[in-house]
Amino acid sequence: MSGAGPIGTVIVDDDRAIAEVHARFVAAHDGFRVLATAHSGQDALDAVARHRPELILLDFGLPDIDGREVLRRVRSSGLGTVEVIAVTAARDLESVRFARLNGVRHYLVKPFSARELRSRLDEVAAHRAEQRQAPTTGLAQSEVDAMLTGGIRTVSPTAVSPLPKGLSAVSLDRVRAALRELGAPGQGAAPDASAAELALIVGMSRVSVRRYLEFLVAIGDAELTPRYGQAGRPEHRYRGS
Incomplete structure (x- = not known):
């Protein structure tokens, strides 16, 4: 559904009790209306096709079709722009990415x-509401930049416990702090750096730093830009976002 009315929502969770709790909570919000609940991947796809919601609360741990596959199919369908809130126990880097x-x-x-x-x-x-009020004459450059850097919002990485296996909150904060220092006024540093360069700054191995950088990119706290120079593979450059 679309327009100025409540946002039509489909709730997807394999646990019926949790799905019911989420449904009641969404229904209590003035801006939303629950269209259906689903407890499997196939039921979720059927509900989305039938009701054409504007929002899906999507669990990844479904019994038949994995929630990530449900997400992929929804994105490849005619509802590719539907808003999705992932509500899941999956906290691994691959799922977040x-x-x-x-x-x-x-x-x-x-x-x-x-x-x-x-x-x-x-x-x-x-x-x-912002989308409804968007000008029809086109976006300004600042608005384009804001949309392109909008990124995923998740819980704070240091609040996710445990972090992905092999990562520590202390080392994560060290890498994040080093990214923030890049190009700081008066520092004379470049605005971005490779994993090898950051490894020298924080005193860790390049392989370890790359893992932390990949995690920060996945959660939206860092940006990755390939730099093309001479023939060969591009160099990956990182900067804080």
Whole structure:
């Protein structure tokens, strides 16, 4: 559904009790209306095709078709622009990266609080209102830049416990701090750096730093830009976002 009315929402979770809790919470929000609940991947795809929602609360751990595959199929369908909030226990780097690459801007790691879900719903409603008010004469450069750098929103990486296997919050903060220092006024540094360059700054191995950088890119705290020079593979450059 579309227009100025409540945002039509499909709730997807294999746990019926959790799905019911989410449905009640969404229904209590003035800006949303629950269209259906689904407890399997196939039921989710059927509900999305039937109701054509504007929002899906999507669990990844479904019994038949994995939620990531559901997301991929939705994106390749005529509802490719539907808003998706991932509500899942999956906290691995691959899942977060997959969500980001498939247009998920909100990623809630279970268990999460009612306040966190309410905050994401408020943001979805605000974004929808902004879209309705968008000028028809085209976007300014600043608006284009803002849309392209919007990125996924998730819980703070240091608040995700545990972090992906092999990563520590202390080392993650060191790498993030080094990224923020790049190109700082008076520092004389370049605005970006390779994993090898950052490894020298933070005193860690290049392989380890690259893992932290990939995680920061996946959650939207860093940007990756390939730099093409002489013949060969491009060099990956990183900067804080």
